[in-house]
Amino acid sequence: MSKRFLWAALVGALAVTAIAGSSTAMTGKTDGSNAAQVLKMSIGSEPPSLDPGLATDTTSSNIILNIMDPLVKLGKPPALNAVPAAAASWKIRGAVVTLNLRKSVRWTNGQPVTAKDYVYGWLRTISPELGADYAYQFEGIKGAKEYTACDPKKADCNALRARVGVKAVGKYTLRVTLVSPQPWFIQQISHHSFLPQHKATIDRYGSKWTEPQNIVTNGPFKLASWKHDASITLVKNTKWRNAKSVKLIRVEHQIIVDATTAENAFSAKNIDVQTTGVASVNIPKWKKTRYWKTFKALGTYYYGFNTKNIPDANQRRAMAISIDRSQIVKYITKSGQIPAKGFTPIGIAGGPSILSQSTMPATAQLSKAKAALAKARNPKRSIRLYHNNAPNHVKIATxxxxxxxxxGLDVTIRPMEWKQYLQFLGPPPNADVDVYRLGWIYDFPDAYNGLVLWKCDSGNNNTNWCNRKFDSLIDKATRTPNTAKRIALYKQAENILTGPQGQLPIMPIYYYAFNMLQRENVKGFVENPTGQWDLAKVSIR
Structure with a gap:
């Protein structure tokens, strides 16, 4: 989630993690006889953006994907196979993918959603003018990378735009030409970046087009209200193509940043589902109740280095292997997380092979860490550690x-509000940053989706680290349809990150698990391994 740091939902969706935002007072109680089909839930942060071209976190993505209708959705884990949604079917011939759109999909203003809406949306997202962090998602499409990188002072960007391999070949037929056959592409287009966008609305309202009074969408719910830093309310879109199957008539998202406040709201029956997080001290108590829910996740919680400030890989290794990951998951997170051996999640396709030479230890290796630090030239002794402001991030940082x-390092911890924090990290990061905290929840179940973050030109690479050999391996992987051969390339790339001679621009700490509090009368509310929930399948009984 989708998605970058999340949040970057990444973080707001995690049970042990509450991310920045402002809490709001709860009104109205829920009970087991909520015949009105109104779901009240908490989220842990204000969505930074509801623009599919700009959103980079799972909090935003979860709202977007419930007010929009993606081409495909991901099916049940662990396979997460693509399931038809706005696309009724597709055909793949080599590097050419043809998507047949449903004629029943309509915008909330009544207009049909056509192939041209996808062409416009995709080209807008990868345009050099928008500067979207997720533009790299489209690099597998012929000509997309060149268009994104276009400098209008040096090249004809319109000509490059025209050569991008996405075309409307009929009112309801979208043809995509890839740089090579890519087995993960159909799963990839479940991501919010690949949604259509309503050009007339964006042209008219500019940066304000996502406000409730302006926005035009095409999904099972509509954005009814957005009280920034307080709440977001969705209402059922009765004109949606499959509206008869949707039970909920309204979903009220209360933005509650503090885990304890969210727990109290749940205990007082003011909310039905609590996704903000649970204070670590309270996890054992909640685990004993029928309300505690755990879902498997594909994601990694990590610390990153600003390699301009800490340029010596020996120091980075020393800092990485001195962390006792087992203590963090046992005494702080306490809810199903696993110490990370490398960046790639163990549960992803080919994970054990990709990670076979990764070197992040579960328990601290202090003597080896001191030896590595002794090899560093002019090691930086005063370290500024930044994280977004939430209780468990504070505890982990401490x-x-x-x-x-x-x-022998003197560490200063500096918390920041989430939205400001993301801006502070860039890329490139503010020069004051030595180490930072982020997480990554996978958008689709292929290791490429995580490893590509660390390419030199990635909009999610906040480390200032650049390795051309690493880039070439990732680029080669996009041209390698054979799964076994592609996994071998991923293993080489992971080794550059976290292997015995790895450069360690990042320190993976643990693999995520999703946890939440949920009332028994809430049915169908599940979180898939990419951190998404489908409100169209939820009901109150």
């Missing part, structure tokens, strides 16, 4: 501060 103190 633990890491203590681990690094044993190396």
């Amino acid at each position: 633990a890491v501060q203590n681990f690094w103190k044993q190396l």
Whole structure:
């Protein structure tokens, strides 16, 4: 989620993690006889953007994908196979993918959604003018990378735009030409970046087009209200193509940043589903109740280095292997997380092979860490560690501060509000950043989706690290349809990151698990491994 840091939902969707935003007072109680089919739930942050071209976090993505109708949805785990949605069917011939759109899909203003709406939306997202972080998602499409990189002072960007391999070959037929056959592409287009966009609305309202009074969407719900930093309310779109199957008539998202506040709201029956997070001290208590829900996740919680400030890989290794990951998941997160061996999640296709030479230890290796630090030239002893402001991030940062103190490092912890934090990290990151905290929830179940973050030109690479060999391996993987051969390339790339001689621009800490509190009368509310929930399948009984 989709998606970058999430949040970057990444973080707001995690049970042990509450991310920045402002809490709001709860009104109205829920009970087991909610015949009105109104779902009240908490989310852990204000969505930074509801623009499919600009959203980079799972909080935003979850709202967007419930007010929009993606081409495909991901099916049940672990396979997460593509299931037809706005696309009724598709045909793949080599590097050419033809998508047949449903004629029943309409915008909320009554207009039909056509192939041209996808062409416009995709080209807008990858345009050099928009500067979208997720433009790289489209690099598998012929000509997309060149168009995104276009400098209008040096090249004819319109000509490059015309050569991008996405065309409307009929009112309801979209043809995509890839740079090579890519087995994951159909799953990839479940991501919110690949949604259609309503050109007339964007032209008319500009940056304000996502406000409730302006927005035009095409999904099972409509954006009824957005009280920034307080709440978001969705209502059923009775004109949606499959509206008869949707039970909920309204979904009220209360933005509650503090885990304890969200827990209290749940206990008081003011909300039905609590996704903000649970304070770590309260996790054992909630685990014993019928309300505690756990879902498998594809994602990694990690710390990143600003490699301009900490340029020596020996120091980076020393700091990475001095962290006791087992203590963090046992005593802080306490809800199903697993110490990370490398960046790629163990549960992804080919994960065990990709990670077979990764070197992040579950328990601290202090003597090896001190030896590595001794090899570093002019090691940086005063470290500024940034994280977004949430209780468990603070606790983890404090633990890491203590681990690094044993190396003789003086660590200053600097928390920030989520939206400001994302801006502060760039890329490139603010020069004051030495180490930062982020997480990545996979958008589709292929290791490419995580490894591509660390390419030199990635909009999600906040490390200032650039390795051309790594880039070439990822680029080669996009041209390698054979799964076994592609996994071998991923293994080489992972080794450059976290292997025995890895450069360690990042320190993976643990693999995520999704947890939430949910009332028994809420049916169908599940979180898939990419951090998404489908409100069209939820009901109150």
